Amino acid sequence: MLEKLLRIAGKDKPARKDVALVLSSGGARGLAHIGAIEVLEEEGYHITSIAGCSMGALIGGVYAAGKLKEFREWMKGIDRKRMLELTDFSLSLNHIVKGDRIIEAIMEFVPDVAIEDLPIPYCAVATDWVSGREVVFHTGSLFEAIRASISLPSFYKPVHRDGMILIDGGVVNPIPLNRVERHKGDLLMGVDVSGHDYKAQEIRKHELSERRKSGKSLASQILNKLIPEHIDFNYYTMLSRTSSLMIRQNAKLMAQLMNPDILVDIQMSRYGSFDYDKSERLIAIGRQKTQKAISKFTTQSQRRKK
Numbered sequence: 667m668l669e670k671l672l673r674i675a676g677k678d679k680p681a682r683k684d685v686a687l688v689l690s691s692g693g694a695r696g697l698a699h700i701g702a703i704e705v706l707e708e709e710g711y712h713i714t715s716i717a718g719c720s721m722g723a724l725i726g727g728v729y730a731a732g733k734l735k736e737f738r739e740w741m742k743g744i745d746r747k748r749m750l751e752l753t754d755f756s757l758s759l760n761h762i763v764k765g766d767r768i769i770e771a772i773m774e775f776v777p778d779v780a781i782e783d784l785p786i787p788y789c790a791v792a793t794d795w796v797s798g799r800e801v802v803f804h805t806g807s808l809f810e811a812i813r814a815s816i817s818l819p820s821f822y823k824p825v826h827r828d829g830m831i832l833i834d835g836g837v838v839n840p841i842p843l844n845r846v847e848r849h850k851g852d853l854l855m856g857v858d859v860s861g862h863d864y865k866a867q868e869i870r871k872h873e874l875s876e877r878r879k880s881g882k883s884l885a886s887q888i889l890n891k892l893i894p895e896h897i898d899f900n901y902y903t904m905l906s907r908t909s910s911l912m913i914r915q916n917a918k919l920m921a922q923l924m925n926p927d928i929l930v931d932i933q934m935s936r937y938g939s940f941d942y943d944k945s946e947r948l949i950a951i952g953r954q955k956t957q958k959a960i961s962k963f964t965t966q967s968q969r970r971k972k
Contacts, residue, residue: 696721
């Protein structure tokens, strides 16, 4: 009789909703990952493990270290002036920014820790520029892993380690659904902000808008000399669009290969890779899109049970 009552009680108890979470690359658009995590927790999901690439590696690492709220508050204070203060320009021929200053600022409230000592399994993905291979960090310094994963080619200084030259993981695996540690019963969930949904005319409109916002700065004057406003097709739009297409295609192929239970696909045309001063807007988009994806998944699950 007691066993029967326990079985009945067990049926009434809601099943624990465990999630293996994967966060994509995407620059500032990756701030939407914060909103996605917040919604998951509010909806009663339990994140059992996390994998990230580039900005996804940063957000995922900060979350795994238990400092996501502090990071969100810190981001509220990031404006254009603060962004410039955190940019340590370099005279190197292979990168523009050293990338040390931003990491040091975050480490003031998120202390470095060994990945294997984090309360949940975590990994970050980078790319070895020498071999072209994917490099997955499961152990070692959390911030070394993050720093390697966010090393945007030609922009941030690459990380040199064990004979490798490590650059942004988005080059080879922008949404590492195949790298997250999964336990029996875990749902596989990915949040993809890896590409723009720009059309050619939107790229053009965005570029001109950014130029006009910058006013009569020295950089703006140089850019206007090199690429007059009436030229629609130039090296900037060419490289930007080409990179976006490659990353987006790789992300779509990975999603098809791994078939996650929930995929939050967040493609944005209004926000670029360096819009870090718009954190609250980006977080709000992440919340909205994740809520919609979870509602859809819940509805489909209920239909399958009937």
